[in-house]
Amino acid sequence: MKPFTKLEAKAAPLPFASVDTDQLIPARFMKRSRSEGYGQYLLHDMRFDSEGKPISDFPLNAPQREGSEILVARRNFGAGSSREAAVYALVDYGFRCVIAPSFGDIFASNSVNNGLLPARVSEEDAEELLSLLENGHESVFVDLENCEIRVANHVFGFEIEPVWRTKLLNGWDDLDLTASYAADIARYVESDREQHPWLQQLPG
Amino acid sequence: MATAQGPLTLFDKVWRNHVIATQADGQQLLFIDRHLVHEGSFHGFNKLKEKQAKVSRPDLTFGIVDHYAPTKVRDLTRVDPAIAGMITQLEENCRQNGLRVYGFNDPRQGIVHVVGPEQGITLPGATIVCGDSHTSTHGAFGAIAFGIGASEVAHVLMTQTLWQKKPKRMRVRFDGKLGPGISAKDMALSMIGRIGADGAQGHAIEYAGTAVAGLSMEGRLTLCNLSIESGARCGLVAPDATTVNFLRGRPLAPKDEIFDRAAEAWLSLVSDGDAEFEREIVINGTDIAPVVTWGISPEDALPITGAVPQPEAIGDEGRAAHAREAIDYMGLRAGMALTEIPVDRVFIGSCTNSRIEDLRAAAAVLSGRKAMVPGLVSPGSSLVKQQAEQEGLDRIFIDAGLEWVDSGCSMCVGMNGDLVPPGERCASTTNRNFKGRQGPKARTHLMSPAMVAAAAVTGRLTDVRDLMGGRA
Numbered sequence: 001m002k003p004f005t006k007l008e009a010k011a012a013p014l015p016f017a018s019v020d021t022d023q024l025i026p027a028r029f030m031k032r033s034r035s036e037g038y039g040q041y042l043l044h045d046m047r048f049d050s051e052g053k054p055i056s057d058f059p060l061n062a063p064q065r066e067g068s069e070i071l072v073a074r075r076n077f078g079a080g081s082s083r084e085a086a087v088y089a090l091v092d093y094g095f096r097c098v099i100a101p102s103f104g105d106i107f108a109s110n111s112v113n114n115g116l117l118p119a120r121v122s123e124e125d126a127e128e129l130l131s132l133l134e135n136g137h138e139s140v141f142v143d144l145e146n147c148e149i150r151v152a153n154h155v156f157g158f159e160i161e162p163v164w165r166t167k168l169l170n171g172w173d174d175l176d177l178t179a180s181y182a183a184d185i186a187r188y189v190e191s192d193r194e195q196h197p198w199l200q201q202l203p204g
Numbered sequence: 205m206a207t208a209q210g211p212l213t214l215f216d217k218v219w220r221n222h223v224i225a226t227q228a229d230g231q232q233l234l235f236i237d238r239h240l241v242h243e244g245s246f247h248g249f250n251k252l253k254e255k256q257a258k259v260s261r262p263d264l265t266f267g268i269v270d271h272y273a274p275t276k277v278r279d280l281t282r283v284d285p286a287i288a289g290m291i292t293q294l295e296e297n298c299r300q301n302g303l304r305v306y307g308f309n310d311p312r313q314g315i316v317h318v319v320g321p322e323q324g325i326t327l328p329g330a331t332i333v334c335g336d337s338h339t340s341t342h343g344a345f346g347a348i349a350f351g352i353g354a355s356e357v358a359h360v361l362m363t364q365t366l367w368q369k370k371p372k373r374m375r376v377r378f379d380g381k382l383g384p385g386i387s388a389k390d391m392a393l394s395m396i397g398r399i400g401a402d403g404a405q406g407h408a409i410e411y412a413g414t415a416v417a418g419l420s421m422e423g424r425l426t427l428c429n430l431s432i433e434s435g436a437r438c439g440l441v442a443p444d445a446t447t448v449n450f451l452r453g454r455p456l457a458p459k460d461e462i463f464d465r466a467a468e469a470w471l472s473l474v475s476d477g478d479a480e481f482e483r484e485i486v487i488n489g490t491d492i493a494p495v496v497t498w499g500i501s502p503e504d505a506l507p508i509t510g511a512v513p514q515p516e517a518i519g520d521e522g523r524a525a526h527a528r529e530a531i532d533y534m535g536l537r538a539g540m541a542l543t544e545i546p547v548d549r550v551f552i553g554s555c556t557n558s559r560i561e562d563l564r565a566a567a568a569v570l571s572g573r574k575a576m577v578p579g580l581v582s583p584g585s586s587l588v589k590q591q592a593e594q595e596g597l598d599r600i601f602i603d604a605g606l607e608w609v610d611s612g613c614s615m616c617v618g619m620n621g622d623l624v625p626p627g628e629r630c631a632s633t634t635n636r637n638f639k640g641r642q643g644p645k646a647r648t649h650l651m652s653p654a655m656v657a658a659a660a661v662t663g664r665l666t667d668v669r670d671l672m673g674g675r676a
């Protein structure tokens with residue numbers, strides 16, 4: 001996984017609360033293979049009308065938001081289904097960071113596993129960021145080392161689980177870490193067979 | 205790390221039993237006792253193939269066909285090939301890796317969170333994961349059960365472990381006794397309406413109190429199922445005699461003296477009297493009325509006696525904007541009584557409310573009556589379907605004018621093609637009223653099975669208590 005340290009990029013406002021993973025990628029696209037790229041399905045039913053034409057006043061469709069890598073939204077972003085496809089859609093579209101006052105837990109952990117930073121800000125700061133973006137500002141600077149967001153001369157702090165911060169900063173993959181614990185896992189299983197045989201061995 | 209001594213919660217006890225290693229930053233490596241996979245788990249299997257790895261514990265991994273299962277045509281050659289492909293792909297992945305599979309044609313097939321408890325795969329004190337957010341359901345047995353993403357599915361497939369940071373502990377106590385016609389669904393929606401859809405984020409909820417102890421396993425499963433809709437990582441209920449009796453004789457539950465030994469261990473899984481919770485809320489069960497959702501998030505929940513909110517009356521800008529968006533999407537008027545809202549169809553099913561008790565509750569209201577609108581009833585598993593038919597519930601649904609179909613996720617998520625048409629309004633026993641969840645532009649009102657049955661009978665949202673005279 002590619003490490004995430006600092007990012008200066010264009011940002012797009014998404015002034016909605018509870019943008020759930022069903023919105024991020026509607027269920028009907030989830031049969032597709034990832035190799036097709038999931039970016040085309042991102043927020044599909046918000047971005048396109050029933051004929052498939054882009055909805056002109058949807059923020060992501062504005063020409064000045066093209067190439068955005070940072071998304072700013074309201075509370076409870078990524079709630080709902082555990083579908084990692086929601087993160088694939090954001091990442092394949094080009095996003096590397098989502099800023100919001102709160103995130104669905106599973107979504108946030110899926111994000112980190114794909115190098116996408118879920119940055120938590122206060123509700124007031126989210127409102128201010130949204131209004132800065134809606135009033136002519138385009139570029140946002142995100143610094144994961146210092147947990148700071150900057151837009152022109154405005155500075156906002158953000159929060160993220162320390163464990164996730166370390167993982168993103170280093171671009172770590174859990175599997176490498178787990179492999180180094182193989183002997184501990186084997187020891188655990190051996191002792192659990194004694195203590196909880198019904199968990200380690202099924203009848204029949 | 206120094207392990208916490210002193211009083212422990214139920215959650216602490218189960219968690220502690222599964223810790224293999226602890227990192228300096230607090231991450232812990234947990235052993236996973238049960239891993240459930242379904243059609244949507246293909247990204248996880250693909251990662252496994254990329255690494256040319258094998259499933260670490262095929263004996264603890266279970267494949268179940270549900271998300272894409274057609275419910276009206278039980279023949280894969282006669283359905284959309286893309287849907288059939290999802291099903292055969294799972295069955296194939298399971299076969300290649302030597303997993304137990306409850307496939308499309310298996311008489312035990314059903315929704316993963318219904319089949320797990322039914323087969324005795326779900327046990328108290330276990331850690332259970334699945335690439336599905338409603339895995340919290342299994343916490344009803346006093347297990348730590350939570351949904352995971354595809355990267356984590358791959359990790360569990362390869363190692364039977366998962367790195368996790370321990371969530372905070374929260375207790376939700378439901379005191380008193382529920383009124384007639386009130387179910388676990390009303391308890392859960394009342395809680396979510398009160399704390400918000402992100403109200404329990406980062407927490408593991410233990411449900412306690414007399415109203416919880418009084419619930420059947422079915423009710424507890426519904427309650428824990430909806431934990432995720434409050435943002436919680438998982439929900440648990442301490443095992444008791446109800447739990448043990450439910451498990452005795454289940455195909456994959458322990459047998460004979462191992463069962464007795466297990467049951468003794470399970471019954472010790474209770475929070476110590478002086479254990480501390482980071483958060484605690486108390487809800488009076490006696491005060492709970494039937495609840496429905498009016499908006500596009502499960503937190504948009506109100507007693508059926510209420511009215512659609514007035515956005516101008518909401519002080520907070522973000523929340524007022526959400527209410528306006530919800531009213532607009534749902535095609536409602538601010539201030540209208542909830543009982544004035546007409547419905548176009550109903551759905552009874554999903555891992556939230558498709559067990560035998562749910563079907564009985566709906567049938568009790570529908571018996572001898574006609575539905576004013578079309579609707580679908582999809583039992584949670586093929587075994588539930590069989591039992592319902594033995595009890596004659598299928599006749600009640602069919603005579604009322606509803607469709608009695610096979611088991612699967614069906615109209616909960618619409619992946620199998622069971623969809624609410626655009627613009628239509630559905631009274632639904634499911635768990636998510638998100639925009640487009642039941643189909644593009646579909647409008648969903650969540651409620652209990654009895655409340656859905658009542659809406660079917662009158663064609664609008666209805667207080668089921670008005671239809672209960674002398675029933676159930």
Ligand code: SF4
Pocket residue numbers: 270271315316317336338554555556612613614616617635
């Ligand atoms: S019934 Fe709905 S919520 Fe439950 S597992 Fe299936 S899709 Fe998920």
